[in-house]
Amino acid sequence: MPGTLFIVTAPSGAGKTTLVHGLLQRDPRVQLSISFTTRAPRPGEQDGREYRFVDVPTFRALRDRGEFLEWAEVHGNYYGTSKAWLREQIAAGRDTLLEIDWQGAQQVRKAFPGSIGVFVLPPSVEALEARLRGRGTDSDEVISRRLLGARGEMRHVGEFDYVIINDEIDAALDDLIAVVRASRLRYECQHQRHPQYFNFLEQD
Template identity: 80%
Template sequence: MPGTLIIITAPSGAGKTTLVKGLLERDPQMFLSVSYTTRDPRPGEQDGREYHFVDVATFRALRDRGEFLEWAEVHGNYYATSKVWLKEQIAAGRDILLEIDWQGAQQVRKSFSDAVGVFVLPPSLEALESRLRGRGTDSDDVISRRLLGARGEMRHVGEFDYVILNDELRRAVDDLVAVVKASRLRYANQRLRHLQYFDFLQQD
Protein backbone atom coordinates (compact mmCIF):
# COMPACT_ATOMS: atom_id res chain seq x y z
CA MET A 1 0.00 0.00 0.00
CA PRO A 2 1.41 3.43 -0.87
CA GLY A 3 2.25 5.75 1.97
CA THR A 4 0.76 9.15 2.77
CA LEU A 5 2.44 12.45 2.02
CA ILE A 6 1.82 15.22 4.56
CA ILE A 7 2.79 18.72 3.45
CA ILE A 8 3.29 21.23 6.28
CA THR A 9 3.69 24.92 5.54
CA ALA A 10 4.09 28.01 7.72
CA PRO A 11 5.65 31.46 7.66
CA SER A 12 9.14 31.60 9.14
CA GLY A 13 8.94 31.74 12.92
CA ALA A 14 5.48 30.19 13.25
CA GLY A 15 6.94 27.13 14.99
CA LYS A 16 6.70 24.62 12.16
CA THR A 17 10.03 22.94 12.89
CA THR A 18 9.18 22.53 16.57
CA LEU A 19 5.79 21.02 15.70
CA VAL A 20 7.40 18.61 13.26
CA LYS A 21 9.87 17.50 15.93
CA GLY A 22 6.98 16.89 18.33
CA LEU A 23 5.12 14.82 15.75
CA LEU A 24 8.15 12.69 14.90
CA GLU A 25 8.74 11.98 18.59
CA ARG A 26 5.17 10.73 18.99
CA ASP A 27 4.71 8.92 15.69
CA PRO A 28 7.50 6.46 14.75
CA GLN A 29 5.70 5.62 11.49
CA MET A 30 6.24 9.14 10.13
CA PHE A 31 9.46 10.01 8.33
CA LEU A 32 10.78 13.46 7.48
CA SER A 33 11.72 14.41 3.95
CA VAL A 34 15.11 16.12 3.93
CA SER A 35 15.13 19.02 1.49
CA TYR A 36 18.02 20.72 -0.28
CA THR A 37 18.88 24.32 0.54
CA THR A 38 21.55 26.92 -0.21
CA ARG A 39 21.15 28.73 3.12
CA ASP A 40 23.79 28.40 5.81
CA PRO A 41 23.20 25.86 8.61
CA ARG A 42 21.85 27.30 11.85
CA PRO A 43 23.54 26.37 15.15
CA GLY A 44 22.94 22.70 15.88
CA GLU A 45 21.84 21.77 12.36
CA GLN A 46 23.60 18.93 10.54
CA ASP A 47 23.94 18.25 6.84
CA GLY A 48 21.66 15.40 5.84
CA ARG A 49 19.49 15.69 8.96
CA GLU A 50 17.67 19.04 8.82
CA TYR A 51 18.68 19.77 5.19
CA HIS A 52 21.13 18.83 2.50
CA PHE A 53 23.21 22.02 2.53
CA VAL A 54 24.70 22.80 -0.89
CA ASP A 55 26.12 25.85 -2.62
CA VAL A 56 24.23 27.69 -5.35
CA ALA A 57 26.23 26.12 -8.22
CA THR A 58 25.52 22.59 -6.98
CA PHE A 59 21.86 23.39 -6.45
CA ARG A 60 21.46 24.75 -9.97
CA ALA A 61 23.23 21.72 -11.45
CA LEU A 62 20.85 19.34 -9.65
CA ARG A 63 17.87 21.42 -10.70
CA ASP A 64 18.92 21.50 -14.34
CA ARG A 65 19.30 17.70 -14.36
CA GLY A 66 15.68 17.38 -13.28
CA GLU A 67 16.49 15.96 -9.85
CA PHE A 68 13.93 18.10 -8.02
CA LEU A 69 10.20 17.65 -7.71
CA GLU A 70 9.91 21.32 -6.86
CA TRP A 71 12.16 24.20 -6.02
CA ALA A 72 11.71 27.78 -4.89
CA GLU A 73 13.65 30.84 -3.83
CA VAL A 74 12.64 32.00 -0.35
CA HIS A 75 14.21 35.01 1.41
CA GLY A 76 17.19 34.90 -0.96
CA ASN A 77 17.90 31.19 -0.56
CA TYR A 78 16.98 28.17 -2.70
CA TYR A 79 15.03 25.17 -1.39
CA ALA A 80 14.08 21.95 -3.21
CA THR A 81 12.68 18.44 -2.80
CA SER A 82 14.23 15.30 -4.30
CA LYS A 83 11.72 13.84 -6.76
CA VAL A 84 13.16 10.32 -7.02
CA TRP A 85 13.60 9.81 -3.27
CA LEU A 86 10.10 11.00 -2.41
CA LYS A 87 8.40 8.77 -4.99
CA GLU A 88 10.40 5.76 -3.83
CA GLN A 89 9.43 6.33 -0.20
CA ILE A 90 5.71 6.74 -0.93
CA ALA A 91 5.70 3.68 -3.20
CA ALA A 92 7.34 1.65 -0.42
CA GLY A 93 4.45 2.47 1.92
CA ARG A 94 6.20 5.02 4.13
CA ASP A 95 4.38 8.08 5.45
CA ILE A 96 6.47 11.14 4.65
CA LEU A 97 6.29 14.60 6.19
CA LEU A 98 7.42 17.41 3.90
CA GLU A 99 8.24 20.86 5.29
CA ILE A 100 7.81 23.30 2.43
CA ASP A 101 6.66 26.80 1.52
CA TRP A 102 3.29 27.46 -0.16
CA GLN A 103 4.84 27.76 -3.64
CA GLY A 104 6.48 24.37 -3.29
CA ALA A 105 3.25 22.88 -1.95
CA GLN A 106 1.47 23.91 -5.14
CA GLN A 107 4.10 22.22 -7.27
CA VAL A 108 4.21 19.03 -5.19
CA ARG A 109 0.45 18.56 -5.42
CA LYS A 110 0.69 18.42 -9.19
CA SER A 111 2.54 15.10 -8.79
CA PHE A 112 0.95 13.96 -5.51
CA SER A 113 -2.71 14.90 -5.74
CA ASP A 114 -3.56 12.87 -2.62
CA ALA A 115 -1.09 14.76 -0.45
CA VAL A 116 -2.54 16.26 2.74
CA GLY A 117 -1.82 19.97 3.19
CA VAL A 118 -1.38 21.50 6.66
CA PHE A 119 -0.82 25.23 7.27
CA VAL A 120 0.52 26.48 10.61
CA LEU A 121 -0.53 29.96 11.68
CA PRO A 122 1.05 32.05 14.46
CA PRO A 123 -1.40 33.59 16.94
CA SER A 124 -0.51 37.09 15.67
CA LEU A 125 2.10 38.98 13.68
CA GLU A 126 3.35 40.47 16.95
CA ALA A 127 3.95 36.98 18.32
CA LEU A 128 5.66 36.02 15.08
CA GLU A 129 8.04 38.99 15.35
CA SER A 130 8.80 38.11 18.96
CA ARG A 131 9.68 34.54 18.00
CA LEU A 132 11.92 35.67 15.14
CA ARG A 133 13.79 38.07 17.41
CA GLY A 134 14.02 35.42 20.10
CA ARG A 135 16.04 33.19 17.78
CA GLY A 136 18.89 35.65 17.85
CA THR A 137 20.08 34.44 14.43
CA ASP A 138 18.70 37.08 12.06
CA SER A 139 19.43 40.78 11.57
CA ASP A 140 16.73 43.44 11.79
CA ASP A 141 16.64 43.67 8.00
CA VAL A 142 16.12 39.91 7.64
CA ILE A 143 13.39 39.93 10.29
CA SER A 144 11.62 42.79 8.52
CA ARG A 145 11.71 40.88 5.22
CA ARG A 146 10.39 37.72 6.89
CA LEU A 147 7.50 39.60 8.49
CA LEU A 148 6.61 41.24 5.19
CA GLY A 149 6.77 37.87 3.47
CA ALA A 150 4.66 36.24 6.17
CA ARG A 151 1.68 38.44 5.31
CA GLY A 152 1.77 37.23 1.73
CA GLU A 153 2.35 33.60 2.70
CA MET A 154 -0.59 33.52 5.10
CA ARG A 155 -2.96 34.67 2.33
CA HIS A 156 -2.55 31.17 0.83
CA VAL A 157 -3.90 29.39 3.91
CA GLY A 158 -7.14 28.58 2.06
CA GLU A 159 -5.25 26.28 -0.31
CA PHE A 160 -4.60 23.77 2.50
CA ASP A 161 -6.77 21.00 3.96
CA TYR A 162 -6.05 21.70 7.63
CA VAL A 163 -5.02 24.77 9.64
CA ILE A 164 -3.24 24.59 12.99
CA LEU A 165 -3.08 27.68 15.21
CA ASN A 166 0.20 27.45 17.09
CA ASP A 167 -0.67 29.50 20.16
CA GLU A 168 0.11 26.70 22.66
CA LEU A 169 2.71 24.14 21.64
CA ARG A 170 1.31 20.99 23.26
CA ARG A 171 -2.16 21.57 21.84
CA ALA A 172 -0.71 22.35 18.41
CA VAL A 173 1.29 19.08 18.41
CA ASP A 174 -1.88 17.21 19.45
CA ASP A 175 -3.67 18.79 16.48
CA LEU A 176 -0.93 17.77 14.07
CA VAL A 177 -0.96 14.19 15.38
CA ALA A 178 -4.74 14.16 14.89
CA VAL A 179 -4.38 15.31 11.28
CA VAL A 180 -1.94 12.48 10.54
CA LYS A 181 -4.25 9.91 12.14
CA ALA A 182 -7.21 11.23 10.17
CA SER A 183 -5.27 11.06 6.90
CA ARG A 184 -4.54 7.37 7.51
CA LEU A 185 -8.25 6.70 8.02
CA ARG A 186 -9.30 8.01 4.62
CA TYR A 187 -11.43 5.58 2.62
CA ALA A 188 -8.81 4.78 -0.03
CA ASN A 189 -6.16 4.02 2.60
CA GLN A 190 -8.44 1.90 4.77
CA ARG A 191 -9.70 -0.17 1.86
CA LEU A 192 -6.18 -0.98 0.73
CA ARG A 193 -4.98 -1.69 4.26
CA HIS A 194 -7.97 -3.82 5.36
CA LEU A 195 -9.40 -5.25 2.16
CA GLN A 196 -11.12 -8.13 3.98
CA TYR A 197 -13.51 -5.70 5.66
CA PHE A 198 -14.72 -4.41 2.32
CA ASP A 199 -15.86 -7.74 0.84
CA PHE A 200 -19.44 -6.56 0.95
CA LEU A 201 -18.68 -4.10 -1.86
CA GLN A 202 -18.15 -7.06 -4.20
CA GLN A 203 -21.46 -8.70 -3.31
CA ASP A 204 -24.58 -8.38 -5.43
Template identity: 75%
Template sequence: MPGTLIIITAPSGAGKTTLVRGLLDRDPQVHLSVSYTTRSPRPGEENGRAYHFVDTESFRELRDRGEFLEWAEVHGNYYATSRTWIREQMAAGRDIVLEIDWQGAQQVRRVFPEAVGVFVLPPSFEELESRLRGRGSDSDDVIARRLLGARGEMRHVGEFDYAIINNELQEAIDDLVAVVRASRLRCANQRARHATYFETLEQD
Protein backbone atom coordinates in the same frame (compact mmCIF):
# COMPACT_ATOMS: atom_id res chain seq x y z
CA MET B 1 0.36 0.17 -0.58
CA PRO B 2 0.70 3.88 -1.29
CA GLY B 3 1.77 6.04 1.62
CA THR B 4 0.26 9.38 2.60
CA LEU B 5 2.07 12.58 1.64
CA ILE B 6 1.64 15.39 4.18
CA ILE B 7 2.72 18.92 3.24
CA ILE B 8 3.40 21.27 6.15
CA THR B 9 3.87 24.96 5.45
CA ALA B 10 4.37 27.96 7.72
CA PRO B 11 6.04 31.36 7.77
CA SER B 12 9.46 31.46 9.39
CA GLY B 13 9.07 31.62 13.17
CA ALA B 14 5.64 29.96 13.38
CA GLY B 15 7.12 26.81 14.93
CA LYS B 16 6.79 24.42 12.01
CA THR B 17 10.04 22.55 12.69
CA THR B 18 9.20 22.07 16.37
CA LEU B 19 5.73 20.76 15.52
CA VAL B 20 7.12 18.32 12.97
CA ARG B 21 9.67 17.08 15.51
CA GLY B 22 6.81 16.51 17.95
CA LEU B 23 4.87 14.60 15.29
CA LEU B 24 7.83 12.36 14.48
CA ASP B 25 8.31 11.60 18.19
CA ARG B 26 4.64 10.67 18.59
CA ASP B 27 4.07 8.73 15.37
CA PRO B 28 6.90 6.39 14.27
CA GLN B 29 5.03 5.59 11.04
CA VAL B 30 5.76 9.09 9.73
CA HIS B 31 9.07 9.83 8.00
CA LEU B 32 10.53 13.25 7.24
CA SER B 33 11.67 14.16 3.76
CA VAL B 34 15.08 15.79 3.99
CA SER B 35 15.16 18.75 1.61
CA TYR B 36 18.08 20.15 -0.33
CA THR B 37 19.12 23.74 0.37
CA THR B 38 21.87 26.20 -0.50
CA ARG B 39 21.61 28.08 2.80
CA SER B 40 24.29 27.69 5.45
CA PRO B 41 23.68 25.27 8.34
CA ARG B 42 22.43 26.78 11.59
CA PRO B 43 24.05 25.77 14.89
CA GLY B 44 23.25 22.13 15.64
CA GLU B 45 22.06 21.25 12.12
CA GLU B 46 23.68 18.16 10.58
CA ASN B 47 24.05 17.55 6.87
CA GLY B 48 21.69 14.78 5.79
CA ARG B 49 19.47 15.14 8.85
CA ALA B 50 18.17 18.71 8.88
CA TYR B 51 18.90 19.30 5.18
CA HIS B 52 21.16 18.18 2.39
CA PHE B 53 23.39 21.27 2.28
CA VAL B 54 24.79 21.90 -1.22
CA ASP B 55 26.31 24.85 -3.05
CA THR B 56 24.37 26.74 -5.71
CA GLU B 57 26.15 25.09 -8.63
CA SER B 58 25.42 21.58 -7.36
CA PHE B 59 21.81 22.51 -6.69
CA ARG B 60 21.31 23.76 -10.24
CA GLU B 61 22.87 20.60 -11.68
CA LEU B 62 20.45 18.42 -9.71
CA ARG B 63 17.53 20.63 -10.70
CA ASP B 64 18.42 20.54 -14.39
CA ARG B 65 18.63 16.73 -14.28
CA GLY B 66 15.03 16.61 -13.08
CA GLU B 67 15.90 15.25 -9.65
CA PHE B 68 13.58 17.63 -7.77
CA LEU B 69 9.87 17.26 -7.24
CA GLU B 70 9.69 20.96 -6.43
CA TRP B 71 12.12 23.78 -5.82
CA ALA B 72 11.90 27.41 -4.84
CA GLU B 73 14.02 30.40 -3.91
CA VAL B 74 13.21 31.68 -0.43
CA HIS B 75 14.98 34.63 1.23
CA GLY B 76 17.83 34.36 -1.27
CA ASN B 77 18.41 30.61 -0.84
CA TYR B 78 17.26 27.60 -2.87
CA TYR B 79 15.22 24.72 -1.41
CA ALA B 80 14.05 21.50 -3.10
CA THR B 81 12.53 18.05 -2.57
CA SER B 82 13.91 14.84 -4.12
CA ARG B 83 11.37 13.40 -6.59
CA THR B 84 12.97 9.93 -6.66
CA TRP B 85 13.08 9.47 -2.90
CA ILE B 86 9.45 10.57 -2.39
CA ARG B 87 8.14 8.15 -5.02
CA GLU B 88 10.15 5.25 -3.59
CA GLN B 89 8.98 5.88 -0.03
CA MET B 90 5.32 6.26 -0.94
CA ALA B 91 5.40 3.15 -3.14
CA ALA B 92 6.67 1.26 -0.10
CA GLY B 93 3.64 2.45 1.89
CA ARG B 94 5.45 4.96 4.09
CA ASP B 95 3.84 8.22 5.22
CA ILE B 96 6.06 11.17 4.34
CA VAL B 97 6.10 14.71 5.71
CA LEU B 98 7.35 17.60 3.59
CA GLU B 99 8.32 20.90 5.23
CA ILE B 100 8.07 23.33 2.31
CA ASP B 101 6.81 26.81 1.51
CA TRP B 102 3.48 27.57 -0.19
CA GLN B 103 5.10 27.79 -3.63
CA GLY B 104 6.59 24.33 -3.25
CA ALA B 105 3.25 23.04 -1.96
CA GLN B 106 1.57 24.19 -5.16
CA GLN B 107 4.15 22.35 -7.26
CA VAL B 108 3.88 19.15 -5.25
CA ARG B 109 0.08 19.05 -5.40
CA ARG B 110 0.18 19.23 -9.17
CA VAL B 111 2.04 15.89 -9.09
CA PHE B 112 0.33 14.47 -5.97
CA PRO B 113 -3.17 16.01 -5.86
CA GLU B 114 -4.13 13.63 -3.03
CA ALA B 115 -1.43 15.11 -0.75
CA VAL B 116 -2.68 16.55 2.55
CA GLY B 117 -1.86 20.24 3.08
CA VAL B 118 -1.38 21.70 6.58
CA PHE B 119 -0.63 25.39 7.19
CA VAL B 120 0.80 26.38 10.59
CA LEU B 121 -0.04 29.91 11.75
CA PRO B 122 1.37 31.94 14.65
CA PRO B 123 -1.25 33.14 17.17
CA SER B 124 -0.69 36.70 15.97
CA PHE B 125 1.63 38.74 13.80
CA GLU B 126 3.03 40.41 16.91
CA GLU B 127 3.88 37.03 18.42
CA LEU B 128 5.58 36.02 15.20
CA GLU B 129 7.85 39.07 15.39
CA SER B 130 8.60 38.31 19.04
CA ARG B 131 9.61 34.73 18.20
CA LEU B 132 11.87 35.82 15.36
CA ARG B 133 13.63 38.35 17.58
CA GLY B 134 13.87 35.80 20.38
CA ARG B 135 16.01 33.53 18.22
CA GLY B 136 18.84 36.05 18.44
CA SER B 137 20.34 34.71 15.21
CA ASP B 138 19.09 37.22 12.62
CA SER B 139 19.80 40.88 12.05
CA ASP B 140 17.06 43.52 12.09
CA ASP B 141 17.15 43.65 8.29
CA VAL B 142 16.67 39.88 8.01
CA ILE B 143 13.82 39.94 10.54
CA ALA B 144 12.11 42.77 8.68
CA ARG B 145 12.41 40.83 5.42
CA ARG B 146 11.01 37.68 7.02
CA LEU B 147 8.06 39.57 8.51
CA LEU B 148 7.25 41.15 5.17
CA GLY B 149 7.42 37.75 3.49
CA ALA B 150 5.26 36.18 6.21
CA ARG B 151 2.35 38.49 5.43
CA GLY B 152 2.35 37.31 1.85
CA GLU B 153 2.79 33.66 2.77
CA MET B 154 -0.08 33.66 5.27
CA ARG B 155 -2.49 34.87 2.59
CA HIS B 156 -2.20 31.40 1.01
CA VAL B 157 -3.61 29.56 4.02
CA GLY B 158 -6.89 28.99 2.16
CA GLU B 159 -5.11 26.71 -0.33
CA PHE B 160 -4.51 24.11 2.40
CA ASP B 161 -6.76 21.42 3.87
CA TYR B 162 -6.01 22.22 7.50
CA ALA B 163 -4.87 25.27 9.48
CA ILE B 164 -3.21 24.85 12.89
CA ILE B 165 -2.70 27.93 15.08
CA ASN B 166 0.44 27.30 17.12
CA ASN B 167 -0.42 29.10 20.33
CA GLU B 168 0.16 26.34 22.91
CA LEU B 169 2.83 23.91 21.67
CA GLN B 170 1.51 20.58 22.99
CA GLU B 171 -2.00 21.34 21.81
CA ALA B 172 -0.68 22.21 18.35
CA ILE B 173 1.29 18.94 18.24
CA ASP B 174 -1.88 17.06 19.24
CA ASP B 175 -3.70 18.77 16.37
CA LEU B 176 -1.02 17.81 13.87
CA VAL B 177 -0.98 14.19 15.06
CA ALA B 178 -4.78 14.09 14.70
CA VAL B 179 -4.60 15.42 11.13
CA VAL B 180 -2.05 12.81 10.09
CA ARG B 181 -3.96 9.94 11.67
CA ALA B 182 -7.23 11.06 10.10
CA SER B 183 -5.55 11.34 6.71
CA ARG B 184 -4.19 7.81 7.06
CA LEU B 185 -7.74 6.56 7.69
CA ARG B 186 -9.25 8.00 4.53
CA CYS B 187 -11.26 5.32 2.77
CA ALA B 188 -9.02 5.26 -0.31
CA ASN B 189 -5.94 4.73 1.85
CA GLN B 190 -7.58 2.00 3.92
CA ARG B 191 -8.76 0.27 0.77
CA ALA B 192 -5.18 0.25 -0.58
CA ARG B 193 -3.75 -1.08 2.69
CA HIS B 194 -6.45 -3.73 3.21
CA ALA B 195 -7.43 -4.58 -0.35
CA THR B 196 -8.49 -8.19 0.29
CA TYR B 197 -10.72 -7.25 3.20
CA PHE B 198 -12.43 -4.45 1.27
CA GLU B 199 -13.01 -6.78 -1.69
CA THR B 200 -14.95 -9.16 0.57
CA LEU B 201 -17.21 -6.26 1.61
CA GLU B 202 -18.19 -5.68 -2.00
CA GLN B 203 -19.07 -9.29 -2.79
CA ASP B 204 -22.71 -10.29 -3.17
Protein backbone atom coordinates in the same frame (compact mmCIF):
# COMPACT_ATOMS: atom_id res chain seq x y z
CA MET C 1 -0.39 0.51 -0.38
CA PRO C 2 1.17 3.89 -1.15
CA GLY C 3 2.14 6.25 1.61
CA THR C 4 0.81 9.76 2.13
CA LEU C 5 2.72 12.96 1.47
CA PHE C 6 2.14 15.65 4.11
CA ILE C 7 3.08 19.23 3.25
CA VAL C 8 3.55 21.59 6.20
CA THR C 9 3.83 25.32 5.56
CA ALA C 10 4.07 28.30 7.90
CA PRO C 11 5.57 31.78 8.07
CA SER C 12 8.91 32.10 9.84
CA GLY C 13 8.41 32.09 13.61
CA ALA C 14 5.05 30.28 13.61
CA GLY C 15 6.58 27.17 15.20
CA LYS C 16 6.50 24.83 12.21
CA THR C 17 9.87 23.20 12.87
CA THR C 18 9.06 22.54 16.53
CA LEU C 19 5.75 20.93 15.55
CA VAL C 20 7.32 18.79 12.86
CA HIS C 21 10.02 17.53 15.22
CA GLY C 22 7.35 16.74 17.80
CA LEU C 23 5.35 14.76 15.25
CA LEU C 24 8.39 12.77 14.13
CA GLN C 25 9.15 11.85 17.74
CA ARG C 26 5.56 10.82 18.46
CA ASP C 27 4.86 8.97 15.21
CA PRO C 28 7.74 6.85 13.88
CA ARG C 29 5.68 5.94 10.82
CA VAL C 30 6.23 9.46 9.45
CA GLN C 31 9.58 10.35 7.93
CA LEU C 32 10.93 13.74 6.96
CA SER C 33 11.63 14.45 3.31
CA ILE C 34 15.36 14.89 2.77
CA SER C 35 16.12 17.86 0.53
CA PHE C 36 19.28 18.73 -1.34
CA THR C 37 21.07 21.89 -0.24
CA THR C 38 24.24 23.79 -1.01
CA ARG C 39 24.60 25.24 2.48
CA ALA C 40 27.29 23.86 4.79
CA PRO C 41 26.26 21.25 7.38
CA ARG C 42 25.58 22.62 10.84
CA PRO C 43 27.13 20.94 13.91
CA GLY C 44 25.57 17.52 14.40
CA GLU C 45 24.03 17.29 10.93
CA GLN C 46 24.82 14.30 8.74
CA ASP C 47 24.63 13.94 4.98
CA GLY C 48 21.57 11.89 4.07
CA ARG C 49 19.85 12.45 7.41
CA GLU C 50 18.96 16.15 7.65
CA TYR C 51 19.91 17.05 4.06
CA ARG C 52 21.83 15.84 1.06
CA PHE C 53 24.73 18.31 1.06
CA VAL C 54 26.10 19.10 -2.40
CA ASP C 55 28.16 21.86 -3.97
CA VAL C 56 26.63 24.50 -6.25
CA PRO C 57 27.76 22.95 -9.59
CA THR C 58 26.24 19.59 -8.58
CA PHE C 59 22.99 21.22 -7.50
CA ARG C 60 22.70 23.18 -10.73
CA ALA C 61 23.38 20.05 -12.78
CA LEU C 62 20.58 18.21 -10.96
CA ARG C 63 18.27 21.19 -11.44
CA ASP C 64 19.02 21.48 -15.14
CA ARG C 65 18.31 17.76 -15.63
CA GLY C 66 14.86 18.26 -14.10
CA GLU C 67 15.63 16.16 -11.02
CA PHE C 68 13.88 18.54 -8.61
CA LEU C 69 10.17 18.67 -7.97
CA GLU C 70 10.76 22.20 -6.72
CA TRP C 71 13.78 24.27 -5.82
CA ALA C 72 14.51 27.70 -4.38
CA GLU C 73 17.36 29.97 -3.40
CA VAL C 74 17.08 31.07 0.23
CA HIS C 75 19.59 33.45 1.83
CA GLY C 76 22.18 32.64 -0.83
CA ASN C 77 21.83 28.84 -0.60
CA TYR C 78 19.96 26.46 -2.90
CA TYR C 79 17.38 23.96 -1.67
CA GLY C 80 15.63 21.34 -3.77
CA THR C 81 13.25 18.40 -3.39
CA SER C 82 14.14 15.25 -5.31
CA LYS C 83 11.25 14.15 -7.52
CA ALA C 84 12.43 10.55 -7.85
CA TRP C 85 13.17 10.10 -4.13
CA LEU C 86 9.73 11.32 -3.07
CA ARG C 87 7.97 9.06 -5.57
CA GLU C 88 9.99 6.09 -4.37
CA GLN C 89 9.09 6.75 -0.73
CA ILE C 90 5.39 7.17 -1.42
CA ALA C 91 5.30 4.11 -3.69
CA ALA C 92 7.00 2.09 -0.94
CA GLY C 93 4.19 2.97 1.48
CA ARG C 94 6.12 5.45 3.61
CA ASP C 95 4.28 8.46 5.00
CA THR C 96 6.57 11.39 4.24
CA LEU C 97 6.48 14.97 5.48
CA LEU C 98 7.77 17.93 3.53
CA GLU C 99 8.44 21.32 5.16
CA ILE C 100 8.13 23.90 2.43
CA ASP C 101 6.91 27.41 1.62
CA TRP C 102 3.54 28.06 -0.05
CA GLN C 103 5.03 28.44 -3.52
CA GLY C 104 6.79 25.10 -3.29
CA ALA C 105 3.60 23.59 -1.88
CA GLN C 106 1.72 24.63 -5.00
CA GLN C 107 4.25 22.90 -7.23
CA VAL C 108 4.37 19.75 -5.13
CA ARG C 109 0.59 19.38 -4.94
CA LYS C 110 0.34 19.51 -8.72
CA ALA C 111 2.70 16.54 -8.94
CA PHE C 112 1.17 14.76 -5.91
CA PRO C 113 -2.55 15.57 -6.01
CA GLY C 114 -3.21 13.13 -3.16
CA SER C 115 -0.95 15.02 -0.77
CA ILE C 116 -2.32 16.67 2.37
CA GLY C 117 -1.52 20.33 2.98
CA VAL C 118 -1.26 21.75 6.50
CA PHE C 119 -0.76 25.46 7.21
CA VAL C 120 0.45 26.57 10.64
CA LEU C 121 -0.76 30.01 11.70
CA PRO C 122 0.44 32.12 14.63
CA PRO C 123 -2.38 33.33 16.92
CA SER C 124 -1.71 36.91 15.75
CA VAL C 125 0.83 39.03 13.93
CA GLU C 126 1.77 40.55 17.29
CA ALA C 127 2.50 37.10 18.72
CA LEU C 128 4.58 36.28 15.65
CA GLU C 129 6.61 39.47 16.10
CA ALA C 130 7.18 38.64 19.78
CA ARG C 131 8.44 35.19 18.86
CA LEU C 132 10.81 36.55 16.23
CA ARG C 133 12.19 39.12 18.66
CA GLY C 134 12.45 36.48 21.37
CA ARG C 135 14.94 34.55 19.26
CA GLY C 136 17.41 37.39 19.66
CA THR C 137 19.08 36.51 16.36
CA ASP C 138 17.64 39.05 13.91
CA SER C 139 17.93 42.82 13.55
CA ASP C 140 14.87 45.08 13.51
CA GLU C 141 15.21 45.36 9.74
CA VAL C 142 15.24 41.59 9.27
CA ILE C 143 12.26 41.15 11.62
CA SER C 144 10.28 43.80 9.71
CA ARG C 145 11.07 42.03 6.45
CA ARG C 146 10.04 38.65 7.88
CA LEU C 147 6.75 40.09 9.17
CA LEU C 148 5.98 41.65 5.81
CA GLY C 149 6.71 38.32 4.13
CA ALA C 150 4.58 36.48 6.69
CA ARG C 151 1.53 38.60 5.88
CA GLY C 152 1.91 37.67 2.23
CA GLU C 153 2.37 33.98 3.02
CA MET C 154 -0.66 33.83 5.30
CA ARG C 155 -2.90 35.05 2.49
CA HIS C 156 -2.45 31.60 0.92
CA VAL C 157 -3.84 29.73 3.92
CA GLY C 158 -7.04 28.93 1.99
CA GLU C 159 -5.06 26.71 -0.41
CA PHE C 160 -4.43 24.12 2.32
CA ASP C 161 -6.57 21.27 3.64
CA TYR C 162 -5.96 21.88 7.33
CA VAL C 163 -5.09 24.93 9.40
CA ILE C 164 -3.44 24.67 12.82
CA ILE C 165 -3.34 27.78 14.99
CA ASN C 166 -0.22 27.50 17.11
CA ASP C 167 -1.32 29.41 20.18
CA GLU C 168 -0.20 26.68 22.60
CA ILE C 169 2.47 24.29 21.36
CA ASP C 170 1.18 21.07 22.98
CA ALA C 171 -2.34 21.61 21.67
CA ALA C 172 -1.01 22.46 18.21
CA LEU C 173 1.09 19.29 18.21
CA ASP C 174 -1.97 17.24 19.15
CA ASP C 175 -3.78 18.83 16.20
CA LEU C 176 -0.99 17.91 13.78
CA ILE C 177 -0.93 14.33 15.06
CA ALA C 178 -4.72 14.21 14.65
CA VAL C 179 -4.42 15.25 11.00
CA VAL C 180 -1.96 12.42 10.32
CA ARG C 181 -4.06 9.84 12.14
CA ALA C 182 -7.27 10.96 10.44
CA SER C 183 -5.62 10.65 7.02
CA ARG C 184 -4.95 6.97 7.74
CA LEU C 185 -8.63 6.41 8.53
CA ARG C 186 -9.83 7.44 5.09
CA TYR C 187 -11.86 4.76 3.36
CA GLU C 188 -9.36 4.01 0.62
CA CYS C 189 -6.53 3.68 3.13
CA GLN C 190 -8.44 1.40 5.46
CA HIS C 191 -9.74 -0.74 2.60
CA GLN C 192 -6.27 -1.32 1.21
CA ARG C 193 -4.65 -1.83 4.61
CA HIS C 194 -7.34 -4.10 6.10
CA PRO C 195 -9.24 -5.74 3.21
CA GLN C 196 -10.41 -8.58 5.45
CA TYR C 197 -12.77 -6.22 7.25
CA PHE C 198 -14.52 -5.22 4.04
CA ASN C 199 -15.45 -8.68 2.77
CA PHE C 200 -19.12 -7.99 3.47
CA LEU C 201 -19.14 -5.44 0.67
CA GLU C 202 -18.57 -8.23 -1.85
CA GLN C 203 -21.22 -10.55 -0.44
CA ASP C 204 -24.69 -10.86 -1.91
